[in-house]
Amino acid sequence: MRTRLAVPLLLLALLAGACSIEDGGPPAAEPPVAERPDEQTPGAATEASPGSDAVGDGLVEGEIVVQAAASLTDAFADVAEAFSADHPDATVVYNFAGSQALATQIVEGAPADVFASANFTQMDVVAENGLVVDEPEVFVNNQLAVAVEAGNPFGISSLADLADPELVLVLAAPDVPAGSFAAEALEGAGVEVTPASLEVDVRSVLSKVELGEADAGIVYTSDLVTASDAVEGVVIPEAENVVAAYPIAALDEGPNPEGAAAFIDFVLSAEGQAILGECGFVGV
Amino acid sequence: MPDTAPAAAGITSADPGPPRPAQGGVASSRPRLPSAHVVLTCLAVLALALFLVPLVGLVARTPLTRIPELIVSPAVVQATRLSVVTSLAALAISTVLGVPLAWFFARRDVPFANLLRAIAVLPMVLPPVVGGVALLLAFGRRGLLGGPLEQVTGVRLPFTTAGAVMAATFVAMPFLVVTVEAGLRQADQRLEDAASTLGASRWTIYRRITLPQIAPSLGAGMALCWARALGEFGATITFAGNFPGRTQTMPLAVYLLLESDAQAAYVLSLLLLAISVAVLVLLRGRYLSP
Numbered sequence: 001m002r003t004r005l006a007v008p009l010l011l012l013a014l015l016a017g018a019c020s021i022e023d024g025g026p027p028a029a030e031p032p033v034a035e036r037p038d039e040q041t042p043g044a045a046t047e048a049s050p051g052s053d054a055v056g057d058g059l060v061e062g063e064i065v066v067q068a069a070a071s072l073t074d075a076f077a078d079v080a081e082a083f084s085a086d087h088p089d090a091t092v093v094y095n096f097a098g099s100q101a102l103a104t105q106i107v108e109g110a111p112a113d114v115f116a117s118a119n120f121t122q123m124d125v126v127a128e129n130g131l132v133v134d135e136p137e138v139f140v141n142n143q144l145a146v147a148v149e150a151g152n153p154f155g156i157s158s159l160a161d162l163a164d165p166e167l168v169l170v171l172a173a174p175d176v177p178a179g180s181f182a183a184e185a186l187e188g189a190g191v192e193v194t195p196a197s198l199e200v201d202v203r204s205v206l207s208k209v210e211l212g213e214a215d216a217g218i219v220y221t222s223d224l225v226t227a228s229d230a231v232e233g234v235v236i237p238e239a240e241n242v243v244a245a246y247p248i249a250a251l252d253e254g255p256n257p258e259g260a261a262a263f264i265d266f267v268l269s270a271e272g273q274a275i276l277g278e279c280g281f282v283g284v
Numbered sequence: 285m286p287d288t289a290p291a292a293a294g295i296t297s298a299d300p301g302p303p304r305p306a307q308g309g310v311a312s313s314r315p316r317l318p319s320a321h322v323v324l325t326c327l328a329v330l331a332l333a334l335f336l337v338p339l340v341g342l343v344a345r346t347p348l349t350r351i352p353e354l355i356v357s358p359a360v361v362q363a364t365r366l367s368v369v370t371s372l373a374a375l376a377i378s379t380v381l382g383v384p385l386a387w388f389f390a391r392r393d394v395p396f397a398n399l400l401r402a403i404a405v406l407p408m409v410l411p412p413v414v415g416g417v418a419l420l421l422a423f424g425r426r427g428l429l430g431g432p433l434e435q436v437t438g439v440r441l442p443f444t445t446a447g448a449v450m451a452a453t454f455v456a457m458p459f460l461v462v463t464v465e466a467g468l469r470q471a472d473q474r475l476e477d478a479a480s481t482l483g484a485s486r487w488t489i490y491r492r493i494t495l496p497q498i499a500p501s502l503g504a505g506m507a508l509c510w511a512r513a514l515g516e517f518g519a520t521i522t523f524a525g526n527f528p529g530r531t532q533t534m535p536l537a538v539y540l541l542l543e544s545d546a547q548a549a550y551v552l553s554l555l556l557l558a559i560s561v562a563v564l565v566l567l568r569g570r571y572l573s574p
Contacts, residue, residue, distance in 0.1 A: 100543030168425075168443070173526060175544040196443040197525025198532075200539060208525070211417075212426035213442045 061089030064259035069118035075279035113254030178202035222280035374452035390468035416522025467501025
């Protein structure tokens with residue numbers, strides 16, 4: 001009996017010891033006290049948010065979970081950095097994927113604060129399920145470009161050049177926003193192509209060109225800004241191009257509504273728009 | 285469930301049975317045995333639930349009334365046919381190459397055996413997408429062998445059905461190699477030696493003695509290999525791309541259908557499941573029944 005009791009007691013003692021060591025010895029009682037205000041602040045902040053607005057800085061804190069379209073990967077990383085500089089206590093956590101996958105996750109109950117979609121089709125899926133706080137807003141536009149191997153060996157200068165049967169062309173699948181835009185642009189230009197593959201997202205299209213497996217692919221202009229030196233972009237003339245509008249919305253069931261609002265405000269601000277512009281997007 | 289529990293109990297209690305009388309000291313642990321069974325059964329049920337509940341979720345969401353209409357839709361038929369073809373081709377290649385590799389590891393004195401074995405099973409732990417990129421760097425247009433291969437033979441693997449087969453083989457063959465190697469190590473080599481002393485040729489020994497002995501592990505290995513090939517996604521999408529009828533296998537079609545027609549994706553997943561379960565049950569019944 002004694003040994004049976006002794007073991008849990010010893011474990012307890014060890015655990016307690018471990019805690020106090022981690023917390024820095026003597027002020028072992030303090031950390032819990034320090035933690036509590038932290039735990040209370042979200043609640044307090046919710047109640048006192050008008051107060052904190054009155055202070056003027058409108059600082060937010062905690063994790064802000066953003067479901068963002070894959071094409072925003074690089075741009076939003078820069079946005080998060082600038083946002084965190086303004087809100088040191090807030091952490092932006094991204095989940096980058098195809099907008100359709102993100103929409104499915106949100107509808108199936110993934111806990112997120114913000115949804116930034118690459119098209120309205122997927123945003124509408126979320127909105128129709130009553131999961132957005134306000135009407136989704138366009139925060140940035142994107143355009144299509146042709147990614148080709150560095151040096152443009154096939155001399156591609158327009159969409160019509162993509163019809164060359166010798167050319168290995170890769171597009172995004174028509175179910176993916178980039179793919180449907182590409183199809184729209186090709187149809188508008190009256191060009192018939194025979195793609196070798198319909199990739200599952202726009203980044204895969206780019207990587208196929210980067211790896212040299214494809215001679216050309218239709219991607220977003222924003223994708224080309226961060227692409228490696230192995231590829232270069234061919235501008236698609238305005239008349240043949242398609243404007244992809246990206247909507248953003250705060251999510252109804254998000255755990256951090258203040259954070260969501262602040263993040264969206266930042267994206268729409270001059271600073272946020274400038275960052276997106278640097279990354280190849282067209283501001284609104 | 286009620287079938288398996290007593291059966292499992294029977295096996296576990298029968299196993300420690302014989303040695304116990306020899307060592308009397310273990311007697312004190314005897315009363316605890318039932319509780320061990322309860323704990324193990326509970327954990328086993330939890331493990332089963334982990335597999336079963338998502339399956340039930342999938343079935344519950346599948347629009348059963350749309351199954352007949354969806355199952356004959358061109359996209360589903362095309363993907364199913366392609367998946368069956370590529371997974372069987374991958375299985376055939378894996379068997380022809382994988383069994384000799386297993387024999388090589390099990391029976392030959394291979395230098396750096398552990399390193400070579402680790403390389404051979406690497407695709408089991410490698411993220412399939414990385415496997416796909418590695419395949420591209422080796423067999424792509426600009427790859428180590430891909431360039432010369434295309435120049436000499438005109439064969440291009442990326443974006444072709446052959447590429448999809450290669451990707452599936454790459455990720456699936458290790459399952460066969462590992463299983464067959466274990467079988468070969470367990471096989472009684474004295475029988476082979478006996479046959480040899482009786483004048484049987486090497487080929488005859490492998491065919492008449494070794495192969496029958498490893499039949500269960502070969503069957504299990506083939507089942508695992510085929511199932512892995514059928515479910516293959518990452519390496520295929522990376523190496524072979526996605527084109528309906530050419531490289532868009534069922535898992536790829538499911539992934540894309542989720543984006544446009546989720547219900548069709550559920551139906552296709554269910555079909556994939558039905559095919560796999562049918563084949564696995566068949567193979568298990570054939571080769572693995574005790």
